Amino acid sequence: MGATGLLVAVPADVREFENYHWHASPSTYLAAIRKVAGAVPVIVPALLDESDLDILFERIDGVLVTGSASNVHPALYGVEPSTSHEPFDRERDRLSLTMIHRALQTGVPLLAICRGHQELNVALGGSLATEIQDGEGRMDHRAPEHPEQAGRFALRHPVRPEEGGRLAALVGNEPFPVNSLHRQAIDRLADGLAVEARAADGTVEAVSVPSARGFALGVQWHPEYWAETDGPSRAIFEAFAAACRERRDARAAG
Ligand SMILES: N[C@@H](CCC(=O)NCCCC(=O)O)C(=O)O
Numbered sequence: 001m002g003a004t005g006l007l008v009a010v011p012a013d014v015r016e017f018e019n020y021h022w023h024a025s026p027s028t029y030l031a032a033i034r035k036v037a038g039a040v041p042v043i044v045p046a047l048l049d050e051s052d053l054d055i056l057f058e059r060i061d062g063v064l065v066t067g068s069a070s071n072v073h074p075a076l077y078g079v080e081p082s083t084s085h086e087p088f089d090r091e092r093d094r095l096s097l098t099m100i101h102r103a104l105q106t107g108v109p110l111l112a113i114c115r116g117h118q119e120l121n122v123a124l125g126g127s128l129a130t131e132i133q134d135g136e137g138r139m140d141h142r143a144p145e146h147p148e149q150a151g152r153f154a155l156r157h158p159v160r161p162e163e164g165g166r167l168a169a170l171v172g173n174e175p176f177p178v179n180s181l182h183r184q185a186i187d188r189l190a191d192g193l194a195v196e197a198r199a200a201d202g203t204v205e206a207v208s209v210p211s212a213r214g215f216a217l218g219v220q221w222h223p224e225y226w227a228e229t230d231g232p233s234r235a236i237f238e239a240f241a242a243a244c245r246e247r248r249d250a251r252a253a254g
Contacts, residue, residue, distance in 0.1 A: 006037070006061045007059060007061050007062075009042050009060045009062070010030065010033070010043050010065075011046070011095045011099050012025055012045050012092065012095070013068050014046050014091040026066060029041070031224075032223075032227040033064060036237040036238065037062075037237050037238070037240055039061065039241065046094065053098065057103075057108060061108070061245070062108060062111070062243070062244035066113055066224075067181070068092065068114075072118055072119055072184075073093050074130075076122050077128060078127065084130050085130055093119070100112065100119060100123040104212050104213070104216060105213075109240055109243035110216040110217070111236070112216075112217070112218040114222060115182075117219055117220050120190075120207065120209075121189065123190075124190030124192045125192075126186060126189050127188040129184060129185055132184065132203065137201055137202075138203070139157065139200065139203070141199070141220075142182070153222055155177035155230065156179060157200070158176060159175060159176065159198065159205040160175045160198055160199075161196060161197045161206070162197060165195075166196055167196035167206050170235045170239045178221035178232075186203075193208070194209075196217070206220065223236045
């Protein structure tokens with residue numbers, strides 16, 4: 001276990017690779033959980049049934065839902081699938097949406113990043129827009145062409161926190177720069193979500209769940225990538241860690 005003894009569950013992506021069916025997560029998220037939140041990341045395979053999840057949720061202190069190149073299947077928000085929605089990962093959809101619901105119901109802290117932020121909206125009944133860069137007045141939020149990951153994840157457009165909101169409480173009310181690697185975004189906001197930040201073109205960049213029993217934040221950008229060095233990224237991971245500690249202490253107290 002890590003120094004804090006915290007466990008953070010990460011629903012896996014499912015991919016075909018070298019003739020195997022992999023259940024995996026990118027190391028940037030796992031490293032931020034380990035190094036900045038001080039927790040042990042636990043990759044959760046998409047093989048689990050409800051009773052496995054009962055056991056898991058008795059032991060974990062947080063859930064972090066990662067970004068991914070795959071997209072939430074549009075049938076989950078009532079839209080006919082087309083090639084512009086691909087690629088899909090139906091196993092990840094099933095696992096993530098289930099874990100998001102469970103985290104919200106049980107009060108396990110939830111940090112949902114990029115695809116995870118989109119999944120949070122879909123889990124609560126919202127919808128997504130695809131190829132948003134083609135929309136009138138919209139910016140291009142896709143990853144820049146760059147040979148290095150640090151260039152693809154460069155901080156490159158500002159987001160403005162909602163004044164007095166939950167995100168603003170962590171990072172302040174002033175706009176701050178974020179990275180951007182997505183071509184989908186929240187379209188119809190789910191009833192249970194509050195907008196916490198927007199980009200200049202109106203894209204919903206952060207949300208919270210006011211009715212959640214614990215910390216529940218979705219961000220369209222990637223704080224994990226710069227969590228050790230960028231102030232707002234670090235603040236988000238530290239707030240998530242603090243919520244995980246509170247959850248663990250409350251559970252220990254019975
Ligand atoms: N696929 C969705 C979600 C975006 C997302 O999670 N991006 C992470 C991708 C990381 C990478 O490109 O390396 C969308 O496009 O909106």
